[in-house]
Amino acid sequence: MNNKLLIKYGDLYLKGKNKKHFINSLNKNIKNALSDFQIKLNTGFDKCVIKFENKNDKDKMINILKYIPGISFIIPCKIIERDFEILKKDILNDLNDKGTFKIETNRKDKNYDLDSYSLNKELGKWIIENKKDYIVDVHNPDFIINVEINKNDFIYYTNKVKGISGLPIGLNGRALVLLSGGIDSPVAGYLLQRKGISVDYITFITPPHTSEESLNKVKSLVKKITLDGKINNSSLYIINFTKIMNEISHIKLESYKIILMRRAFFRIASKLSKIIHSDFLATGDSLGQVASQTIESMNCTSSSISEPIVFRPLITFSKDEIISIAKFIGTYEISILPYEDSCSMFVPKNPITKPKIEKVIELEKELDYLDALIEVAIKEVIRI
Numbered sequence: 001m002n003n004k005l006l007i008k009y010g011d012l013y014l015k016g017k018n019k020k021h022f023i024n025s026l027n028k029n030i031k032n033a034l035s036d037f038q039i040k041l042n043t044g045f046d047k048c049v050i051k052f053e054n055k056n057d058k059d060k061m062i063n064i065l066k067y068i069p070g071i072s073f074i075i076p077c078k079i080i081e082r083d084f085e086i087l088k089k090d091i092l093n094d095l096n097d098k099g100t101f102k103i104e105t106n107r108k109d110k111n112y113d114l115d116s117y118s119l120n121k122e123l124g125k126w127i128i129e130n131k132k133d134y135i136v137d138v139h140n141p142d143f144i145i146n147v148e149i150n151k152n153d154f155i156y157y158t159n160k161v162k163g164i165s166g167l168p169i170g171l172n173g174r175a176l177v178l179l180s181g182g183i184d185s186p187v188a189g190y191l192l193q194r195k196g197i198s199v200d201y202i203t204f205i206t207p208p209h210t211s212e213e214s215l216n217k218v219k220s221l222v223k224k225i226t227l228d229g230k231i232n233n234s235s236l237y238i239i240n241f242t243k244i245m246n247e248i249s250h251i252k253l254e255s256y257k258i259i260l261m262r263r264a265f266f267r268i269a270s271k272l273s274k275i276i277h278s279d280f281l282a283t284g285d286s287l288g289q290v291a292s293q294t295i296e297s298m299n300c301t302s303s304s305i306s307e308p309i310v311f312r313p314l315i316t317f318s319k320d321e322i323i324s325i326a327k328f329i330g331t332y333e334i335s336i337l338p339y340e341d342s343c344s345m346f347v348p349k350n351p352i353t354k355p356k357i358e359k360v361i362e363l364e365k366e367l368d369y370l371d372a373l374i375e376v377a378i379k380e381v382i383r384i
């Protein structure tokens with residue numbers, strides 16, 4: 001098909017002003033993401049059309065559009081004059097997927113003289129009369145020829161690429177995601193991004209215990225989720241956590257180490273969120289996955305801060321579900337690279353699964369320098 005991509009909007013259940021906001025945000029995001037290409041964007045109420053100059057750009061653009069939140073389908077199509085004779089000739093010219101076929105017509109303009117059933121029938125008849133090797137099969141066709149009858153034109157296409165749906169970024173506020181080098185937190189970031197949220201990331205490193213490679217891994221994860229910034233203009237905040245970790249290592253009850261560490265993560269993230277105006281924090285926690293992800297542990301972690309609110313998008317997901325999303329977005333291969341992250345490195349032999357908040361507070365009181373070290377860590381944050 002020729003040089004047009006029809007874009008169908010995703011979860012467009014929004015009404016009134018919000019719908020307008022959806023369309024405007026999506027257009028802006030598409031233009032940003034495709035800024036390396038020569039395109040013209042034509043916006044309609046339930047779809048938009050991208051016209052491009054260079055045929056070779058088509059697949060590259062589809063590979064980006066496939067990950068832009070707010071798009072349900074990307075459809076290489078032809079848009080022609082609303083003339084049935086032209087439609088017949090053009091379709092005949094364009095057909096090359098031999099085999100059984102079916103025609104599906106969507107008569108958007110109800111005033112058009114042929115109804116969809118008649119158009120399907122006439123067009124199908126015309127094709128089998130003029131092309132050998134083409135057989136109609138309405139139940140199990142090899143391919144479908146879709147025709148849209150609009151007020152001013154016909155649109156036709158034979159295949160469509162599924163997008164990720166969701167809502168355009170910019171529609172739903174800003175998140176600060178605690179990003180480790182693991183499998184889960186990048187998926188949490190991606191799911192929030194798909195809901196129209198602008199996502200920034202914060203990661204805690206403990207050099208020299210964690211290597212440059214493990215930080216590079218986190219940077220690659222952000223690049224992957226945002227398609228190199230094309231999808232989301234995310235910042236990554238890097239916090240040197242080594243001194244805080246050393247301080248926490250002084251506690252008497254080793255089994256509480258990870259809880260205290262998590263609480264310090266939250267306190268730092270909370271303070272940073274105020275500075276960079278994030279609306280909420282998010283983690284890759286999934287209920288019961290490890291000791292620090294029981295209800296009791298998460299309660300102890302969340303209660304270290306009073307604001308902002310903390311979301312855990314993966315809380316009910318199984319590991320299989322998380323892995324399959326990680327594979328789909330391409331973060332899985334990066335996440336499984338064998339570089340230690342700060343957390344896994346300091347996990348005690350027997351981490352507590354039901355920590356008591358009174359105990360946590362008592363232990364923290366013994367750490368004289370914790371507050372000061374947290375302040376310093378924030379002052380020394382590095383932003384990428």
Ligand code: ATP
Pocket residue numbers: 177178179180181182183184185186202203204205265282283284285289290292341342343344
């Ligand atoms: P992940 O795969 O996201 O690392 P996980 O199953 O390994 O998760 P934990 O290591 O217990 O679980 O971490 C739980 C959550 O805490 C992570 O999903 C992430 O949001 C946050 N987190 C853990 N380590 C770090 C880190 N070094 N920097 C930033 N956030 C972290």
Ligand code: MG
Pocket residue numbers: 180181182183341343344
């Ligand atoms: Mg981890």
